[in-house]
Amino acid sequence: MSNAPAEEIPTADIDLALANHVIDKYLTLPGNLMPVLQGIQEEYGYVPKPTIDLVAERLNIYPSQIYGVLTFYAQFHLKPRGKFIIRVCVGTACHVQGAPRIVETFFDKLGIGHAETTPDLRFTFEKVACLGACGMAPLAMVNDSTYGSMTVQKVGEIIADYSQRPMKK
Numbered sequence: 001m002s003n004a005p006a007e008e009i010p011t012a013d014i015d016l017a018l019a020n021h022v023i024d025k026y027l028t029l030p031g032n033l034m035p036v037l038q039g040i041q042e043e044y045g046y047v048p049k050p051t052i053d054l055v056a057e058r059l060n061i062y063p064s065q066i067y068g069v070l071t072f073y074a075q076f077h078l079k080p081r082g083k084f085i086i087r088v089c090v091g092t093a094c095h096v097q098g099a100p101r102i103v104e105t106f107f108d109k110l111g112i113g114h115a116e117t118t119p120d121l122r123f124t125f126e127k128v129a130c131l132g133a134c135g136m137a138p139l140a141m142v143n144d145s146t147y148g149s150m151t152v153q154k155v156g157e158i159i160a161d162y163s164q165r166p167m168k169k
Helices: 016-026 031-045 047-058 063-072 090-097 099-110 153-164
Strands: 084-089 123-128 140-142 146-148
Touching: 016 031, 016 047, 031 047, 031 063, 047 063, 084 090, 084 099, 090 099, 099 123, 099 153, 140 153
Parallel strands: 084 123
Antiparallel strands: 084 140, 140 146
8 A cells, every 4th residue: 555645645633833843943044944844854754735835934935946845855755654664775786686576575565665655654665776785785774774685584574573663752
């Protein structure tokens, strides 16, 4: 199952006080749009639509300018992401060592594809071009933890491990 398009994500429960606090922090800083958007994403885990409208109003810029920034930079996300971000390298070294099989196993076990998030917001899966550790191929990462010499069996172990971890910070 994939994420709903941004316009279908319920926004009624978005606490704009968090966004207002971030905006207040950077309001008088020249060139404040990037730190404001980064701060909002840090607070919410993504940049919710109601915060975009709030930022536009408070910084006196058009929402389209904000969307331009959000869609240009890969660091920003317009949909909720999982607590655990799984990245599998599909670069040349990893590909030759079996990364496609690892990717498909994650897809099958999680029930999601590339750039998708599980409905419970536990996992987001991403294929990436390179993780910079070719000697450990095939390679996966979960948040900041690295898993080298990946096998199909390790996929199941990783998912089981992170499925038992608490969802709260």
